[in-house]
Amino acid sequence: MRHQEPKISDQEIRNLVIARLQLFSSNRRISIGGSGSFTKEQLIEKIKHHDPVGQKIIDVQLNYLRSFKNQRFLG
Amino acid sequence: MIITRPNHDFATKYLFHWSQFVIDAAKKHRIPVIDLKGKLANRKELTKSIRKTSPDFIFINGHGDDGLVAGYNNRILVEVGDNERIFSGAIVFSRSCRSAAKLGKSCVKKGTRAYIGYTDDFIFYSDEAAKFLEPSNLIATSLLNGNTANQADQKSKDAYAKIIKKLKTTRVPAKDRELIPYLQWDMEKQVCLGNDNARLKNRL
Numbered sequence: 423m424r425h426q427e428p429k430i431s432d433q434e435i436r437n438l439v440i441a442r443l444q445l446f447s448s449n450r451r452i453s454i455g456g457s458g459s460f461t462k463e464q465l466i467e468k469i470k471h472h473d474p475v476g477q478k479i480i481d482v483q484l485n486y487l488r489s490f491k492n493q494r495f496l497g
Numbered sequence: 498m499i500i501t502r503p504n505h506d507f508a509t510k511y512l513f514h515w516s517q518f519v520i521d522a523a524k525k526h527r528i529p530v531i532d533l534k535g536k537l538a539n540r541k542e543l544t545k546s547i548r549k550t551s552p553d554f555i556f557i558n559g560h561g562d563d564g565l566v567a568g569y570n571n572r573i574l575v576e577v578g579d580n581e582r583i584f585s586g587a588i589v590f591s592r593s594c595r596s597a598a599k600l601g602k603s604c605v606k607k608g609t610r611a612y613i614g615y616t617d618d619f620i621f622y623s624d625e626a627a628k629f630l631e632p633s634n635l636i637a638t639s640l641l642n643g644n645t646a647n648q649a650d651q652k653s654k655d656a657y658a659k660i661i662k663k664l665k666t667t668r669v670p671a672k673d674r675e676l677i678p679y680l681q682w683d684m685e686k687q688v689c690l691g692n693d694n695a696r697l698k699n700r701l
Contacts, residue, residue, distance in 0.1 A: 447672045452679070453508045455594035455618035456560035456571065478618060485685070486678035 439483045440466050454478055498523050498641075499531045499546050501538040502558040503569040511623065512558040512592060515630040519556060519637040526641050528554075528699065538568035543575075547583050553697045554588050556637050561593030561614075564600050577603045584609040588646055588695050590636050594618045601690045611646035611691040619686075620679045628676060629683060632656035636687075640697055647693035657684035 430438075443466050451459040457475050460468070468476035500520060504513040513534065523530045531546045533539075538559060547555070557574065560567045564577035575581055577600050585608030591597070597614030604612050613636050621629035632653045639649035661680050664673050 445671065446675045450672075451507075451623045453511065453621050453623055455508070455620070456562075457618075459507045459623060478620075481617075482620065482678050482682045486681055489681065 435480060435484065436469055439480050440469055442483055443469075443479070498528055498554040498556060499533065499543070499550070499552045500556040500558070501533045501543060501568050501574060502535075503538040503567075504535050505570050507623070509559055511621070511626050511630065515626065515634060516556070516558050516592075518634055519641070522638045522641050528641060528697075533568075536569050538574070539572060540568065540574050540580075543568070544580070544583055547587075552587055553699065554590075554637075554640060555584060557589065557591040557593055557596075559593050561591065561596035561600070563595050563598040564603075566591050566593045566596045566600065575600065575604075581609075582607050584612075586610065588613075588640060588697065590614070590640070590649075592619065592633055597688045597690060601688070605691040609691060611689060611693070611695040613646060613650055613687070613689045615683070615686045616688055617682070617686040619683055621683070622676055622679065625673075625676055628660050628680065632660065633683070633687075643696060645693060646689050646691065646695045650687065650689035654684050654687065657681075 443462050446462050448462055451461060452465065453459040454475055460475065465476065465479050469479060500516060502513045502516045503509045520530050520532060531550065533542050533546065557566045560571050566574050568574045575583060581600060581604045584604045587609060588611045589604065589609055591614040594615060595617055597612065598616045601612035601614050635653040635656050636649045639652045644652065657680050661677055664677050
């Protein structure tokens with residue numbers, strides 16, 4: 423039998439990234455290209471509202487988490 | 498060397514400040530610098546300066562998109578299918594979002610010797626700007642030191658990797674470890690297009 427990867431929904435990914443961001447410190451600003459600079463709280467709101475900036479943060483966090491699986495960066 | 502460094506918003510003010518280190522390095526090497534800062538970072542001044550001096554190295558700072566780089570107030574400096582030939586013959590480092598995705602490729606097809614840039618958004622923490630902007634400055638300073646485009650790109654990536662490795666140690670506070678995904682992102686989205694072996698002519 424072929425092993426099937428468990429599927430994870432878009433909402434579960436969103437929740438995972440929000441949970442990660444909640445561990446981060448407040449009162450810091452992240453500059454995201456021409457979109458502006460944002461606090462952790464603003465980014466969480468943008469993820470909840472399916473905003474492109476929120477999607478970018480999801481992309482960054484997933485890229486990092488996937489790098490463990492792919493052993494792309496072992497540091 | 499020609500440098501554009503607008504300073505009209507939060508992100509560009511940081512790029513403006515950190516670019517000064519590159520200008521200082523160029524001056525140390527007695528490399529003439531045309532500094533298109535603030536409002537001077539516009540298409541007319543850039544075009545005029547390139548025509549007048551045929552620079553070996555052009556360092557763009559500012560916002561960008563897949564097909565363009567911008568200057569003061571996000572006015573377009575160079576765009577795909579329009580004026581990318583102005584970079585012909587030069588090595589370009591574009592510290593702007595996403596421009597390596599399309600503009601960089603088109604520039605290389607139309608005569609840019611090497612184009613170093615980012616295929617996606619360049620992201621940084623403002624209170625830890627050095628960890629993001631020092632490795633990217635290293636692209637420009639390595640070129641000024643006589644390294645090839647590929648070596649400059651690699652030295653910059655090595656600097657990111659070194660910072661990431663340091664931040665991964667357990668003694669580092671969580672507030673510092675949260676930078677890692679963003680540093681890794683900038684490192685991985687950085688590309689060197691064109692001739693890997695291109696180097697500044699007066700540094701041969």
